[in-house]
Amino acid sequence: MSGIQTRNLVIIGVVLAAVMAVGLLKAMGPGASTASQDEQTVSPTTTPPGTSGPMGPPIATKAEAKPGAPEEARLPKLLDLGSTTCIPCKQMAPILEELKTEYEGRLIVEFIDIYADPASAEKHGIMVIPTQIFLDADGKELFRHEGFFAKDEILAKWKELGVDLGNAP
Numbered sequence: 001m002s003g004i005q006t007r008n009l010v011i012i013g014v015v016l017a018a019v020m021a022v023g024l025l026k027a028m029g030p031g032a033s034t035a036s037q038d039e040q041t042v043s044p045t046t047t048p049p050g051t052s053g054p055m056g057p058p059i060a061t062k063a064e065a066k067p068g069a070p071e072e073a074r075l076p077k078l079l080d081l082g083s084t085t086c087i088p089c090k091q092m093a094p095i096l097e098e099l100k101t102e103y104e105g106r107l108i109v110e111f112i113d114i115y116a117d118p119a120s121a122e123k124h125g126i127m128v129i130p131t132q133i134f135l136d137a138d139g140k141e142l143f144r145h146e147g148f149f150a151k152d153e154i155l156a157k158w159k160e161l162g163v164d165l166g167n168a169p
Contacts, residue, residue, distance in 0.1 A: 076108070076137055079108070079132070081112045
């Protein structure tokens with residue numbers, strides 16, 4: 001077999017594999033991926049898939065902090081590391097915004113886009129997104145959760161950890 005024939009067979013094989021993958025994804029339904037609907041696996045070579053649409057209401061990140069703003073009070077912190085493109089991350093956005101608003105002055109809620117800030121993903125050892133890290137007022141990690149985390153479950157976890165956030169208004 002000549003080199004050209006071998007190359008053509010390889011190209012045909014790659015095209016067939018791609019067609020089969022697309023067919024499998026279509027059969028799995030819209031928004032399907034190989035990761036579960038609750039989480040998206042992150043690898044060091046992963047790049048953000050497109051920039052399709054906003055994640056919802058904006059949540060301030062470290063990069064958006066205003067220069068000269070007073071240092072944050074010593075409060076417990078919910079740190080959510082994810083992206084603006086993964087489905088469970090998008091589902092977390094309104095929950096994080098609600099927590100940020102309802103528990104202002106009692107809880108710091110911070111979202112970090114790991115594609116915009118890959119050093120944070122490495123620093124926190126993120127393997128799956130979204131990942132929520134519960135930190136006490138001294139910055140010590142109390143608990144870590146991977147995947148989608150419902151608001152009532154987040155509040156129950158704070159209570160279980162012995163952190164009194166008071167009642168939301």
